[in-house]
Amino acid sequence: MIDSDTDVIRVRELVKKFGSFVANDRLSFRVHKGEIFGFLGANGAGKTTTIRILCGLSYPTSGEIEVAGHDVYTQRERIKRKIGYMSQKFSLYEDLTVSENIRLYAGIYGLDRRYILQREKQLLQQLGLQDIQNQFIRKIPLGWKQKLAFSVAVFHKPAIVFLDEPTGGVDPITRRQFWEMIHEVTREGITVFVTTHYMDEAEYCDRVSIMVDGRIEALEPPAVLKERYNCGDMNEVFIKLARKQ
């Protein structure tokens, strides 16, 4: 459920430089509560730089940025408690079991032990992973890992979850099931900030921003973008914008 009156991310004139290289060039945008916000761009467009700043992992060079009501310069630890993060590469510990991973992450977020055990049971049941809760992560298929990694990233009910290319490499059915999980968590008021290279997935977002060379070229709902650029699908929109330069 989108609450357009409440912004969970506010970015004004964000600039990030590495030496003389401008990775983020005066970005301004807002993300509404409960929204699925697609953050697209070519490799090297500057997406990861922005995500790291929003997650409190890197300082901006300048600009006013608030995440979940907190300032990215002075309240980074508070931000970290209120967000979840998942990337394809570094999410779960391969040499811990399914259960151990759930408990580890829940523990890091300071959740109560009894509450963790109860929610863990629920989660394993929802995902159908009861039988393999004691298996090592490295033994389970990629599609299952991704679903588990996502569930772990939202286990502490964050205000925002950042998903960095969450669906790379899996089959088309698993990819769609993953998006159904995304839709499901937005119903609990969680905001989803997601990057992807699959352009059909851009269509599942409420709004999409397209970043080119460190700047946001466009930010609208997919239907508006397709109409404005006179394209049949988001793939065409993306290629039109990202190739322009």
Next chain:
Amino acid sequence: MSVVIHRVDKSFKEFRALKQVDLRLDSGELFGVIGPDGAGKSTLFRIIASLLAPDSGRCEVNGFNVVRDYREVRRLIGYMPGRFSLYMDLSVEENLNFYARVFGTSVRANYELIREVYRHIEPFKKRLAKRLSGGMKQKLALSCALIHRPQVLVLDEPTTGVDAVSRGEFWELLESIRQEGITILVSTPYMDEAERCDRVALMQKGRVLDVADPSEIGKGDMLPIYALRSNREVYPFLKRIRKLEGCRSAWLFGDELHVTLKAPQHASAFRKEIAGWEDDSLKWVPISPSIEDRFMWLMTEAGEAGTAPGSMNENNSLSEDYKYT
């Protein structure tokens, strides 16, 4: 025949990575293998590249057996693994020279062949490989795989994690390489790329489900498929459709839902039901299935949807979700 794979089996301990795989590639064809992580694509490619021996069955490249004649096979093949095998502490130029010399040739001798690919990175030839962007590493790895003028080029997921623009450019390069008469075997998780191949094989769980022209693959006995559109919120719409009697499957598909019915005779009842929803924006049209629809159809028909490799019981609770019966 350029590559012949005959009844190849390969297991890693109890896990069966390849099950009776049969494939034949014609000389000069651009052949795609599509399938999810864990389908067995990399294992198959490593066997063709003579880096793994099959447990049983036979694999030949231009008539040479990959086990017995591996030395010949390695000269004939250019192989680009999923994790590029570049030397990160050598420069662009040094990497290329190294690969050329390993094969007893020189960059100059084959420059024409790699020119199209290499010219994108040539301005950075003094830069260390580790300082290149992902797209540039990909182009350098492709140049290295081509430098000894192979007859068969084997590319394992060269575009995974690459954006849509760079993917398009990469496929243009592949087409130009094919013009040189080189057979190309390429795997990808992106269904749209499969459409650029001469023929494709669909793989799932160690098996080849089908091999055909991209416009034909998986058509077999697929039931009619419908596209549904509505301006209403998509996820509740999807759930509502799935609850209808006669719905076999319903999936998000870009800005539509794609729906198949359990049998054609359900269509009229289905249509009547949604007509009662008083949603003027709702549209319902029969469509011809895309390659992704057909892959999803084959996966659910095989009853193996979603789950990747073998440590998992095939009758797990997740696979129940695929058919809404």
